[in-house]
Amino acid sequence: MDTSTYAAFDARPPRADLSGTRAAHADGGLSFLADAEGARAALDAIARVQRQIVAAGAARVHADEAARRRLARELHDSVGAELAATRFALANVQTWLPADASPQCAQALELVVRSLDAAAEAVRHVLDGLHAPELEEGLATALANWTRGFGARTGLAATFTAQPSVEHNRKGFTAEDAERLAHLPAEGALAIFRVAQEALTNVARHAQASRVEVRLACTPYALVLSVIDDGIGLSREAARRARKQSGQREDVAPSAQDGINRRGAYGIAGMRERCAAFGGALRAAANPLPADAAPEARERPGTTVEARFFWDTLLSRTAADLAPNPVQGIHS
Ligand SMILES: Nc1ncnc2c1ncn2[C@@H]1O[C@H](COP(=O)(O)OP(=O)(O)OP(=O)(O)O)[C@@H](O)[C@H]1O
Numbered sequence: 001m002d003t004s005t006y007a008a009f010d011a012r013p014p015r016a017d018l019s020g021t022r023a024a025h026a027d028g029g030l031s032f033l034a035d036a037e038g039a040r041a042a043l044d045a046i047a048r049v050q051r052q053i054v055a056a057g058a059a060r061v062h063a064d065e066a067a068r069r070r071l072a073r074e075l076h077d078s079v080g081a082e083l084a085a086t087r088f089a090l091a092n093v094q095t096w097l098p099a100d101a102s103p104q105c106a107q108a109l110e111l112v113v114r115s116l117d118a119a120a121e122a123v124r125h126v127l128d129g130l131h132a133p134e135l136e137e138g139l140a141t142a143l144a145n146w147t148r149g150f151g152a153r154t155g156l157a158a159t160f161t162a163q164p165s166v167e168h169n170r171k172g173f174t175a176e177d178a179e180r181l182a183h184l185p186a187e188g189a190l191a192i193f194r195v196a197q198e199a200l201t202n203v204a205r206h207a208q209a210s211r212v213e214v215r216l217a218c219t220p221y222a223l224v225l226s227v228i229d230d231g232i233g234l235s236r237e238a239a240r241r242a243r244k245q246s247g248q249r250e251d252v253a254p255s256a257q258d259g260i261n262r263r264g265a266y267g268i269a270g271m272r273e274r275c276a277a278f279g280g281a282l283r284a285a286a287n288p289l290p291a292d293a294a295p296e297a298r299e300r301p302g303t304t305v306e307a308r309f310f311w312d313t314l315l316s317r318t319a320a321d322l323a324p325n326p327v328q329g330i331h332s
């Protein structure tokens with residue numbers, strides 16, 4: 001695994017270094033940073049820009065949830081209601097069908113009923129994805145249920161595991177982890193859930209995988225969600241874009257074939273924004289392979305999407321922090 005651009009599993013949250021001297025030595029030539037005041041001003045400016053980026057992401061996350069709710073309501077009340085009414089009317093027609101009606105007539109009606117049922121089922125699936133999940137029983141339970149349903153719908157072997165804290169070599173979460181999880185603000189839990197949903201949807205759409213594992217783990221500093229599949233791995237272009245979005249170095253040229261994947265592709269960016277809005281980071285990459293891996297294994301390295309949310313921000317950020325502030329906006 002490339003560890004040069006990704007913090008270790010147990011990494012602490014980043015902290016601004018307010019020491020002017022250290023900044024001056026680190027920058028290798030920007031002499032205006034040599035005095036402590038200049039360094040502090042520069043660091044303040046960087047922190048301000050970082051806050052603006054997070055605020056912009058949070059505003060989009062908020063808008064996305066609002067749009068999902070609106071779409072779910074519209075779909076349910078318009079298409080869902082129309083389908084239900086049509087289904088009801090058709091059931092009446094079937095009952096009223098005269099005994100001497102041609103068999104083709106009954107067959108045609110039966111066909112229409114079946115496709116109406118299929119359409120209603122499809123709408124229900126879309127609604128499932130749009131609705132905020134039941135989080136009352138906790139994030140781990142919601143993720144376990146969703147993963148089970150996802151496996152049933154897609155035919156993939158999908159499993160959910162809640163891993164122990166890395167510093168406690170025990171099964172299950174520690175009492176402290178359980179306490180933190182129990183007190184997750186709903187917005188944070190929903191953000192983690194949405195990241196898992198999108199990562200799983202990507203596995204179903206792109207990975208050609210046979211199995212996928214969803215893991216929730218705690219470190220002393222962060223809650224870590226991982227979605228690991230055994231599919232074909234990210235295309236070169238997708239990996240390049242994922243690296244670019246997280247500010248990593250670009251070292252792979254895009255191919256013509258990769259251009260096919262350019263349309264849409266808001267999922268990874270959206271997951272990243274949800275992480276950032278809750279003080280976290282996202283990494284999407286091919287699974288590491290042993291040096292002596294067979295050529296067939298290299299064809300299908302699988303993908304890991306890992307989302308890390310730092311406890312401090314996760315536990316303190318609420319809906320009010322996420323709502324776009326018309327006065328403050330992203331300019332403060
Ligand atoms: N688990 C995965 N396995 C293989 N490729 C993946 C996987 N997840 C994502 N990708 C690749 O990364 C690309 C970007 O994913 P992203 O979720 O951003 O967009 P999308 O799924 O194509 O479209 P959208 O999510 O906007 O509907 C995908 O088009 C796909 O090529």
Ligand SMILES: [Mg+2]
Nearest residue numbers: 201202267268
């Ligand atoms: Mg996607």
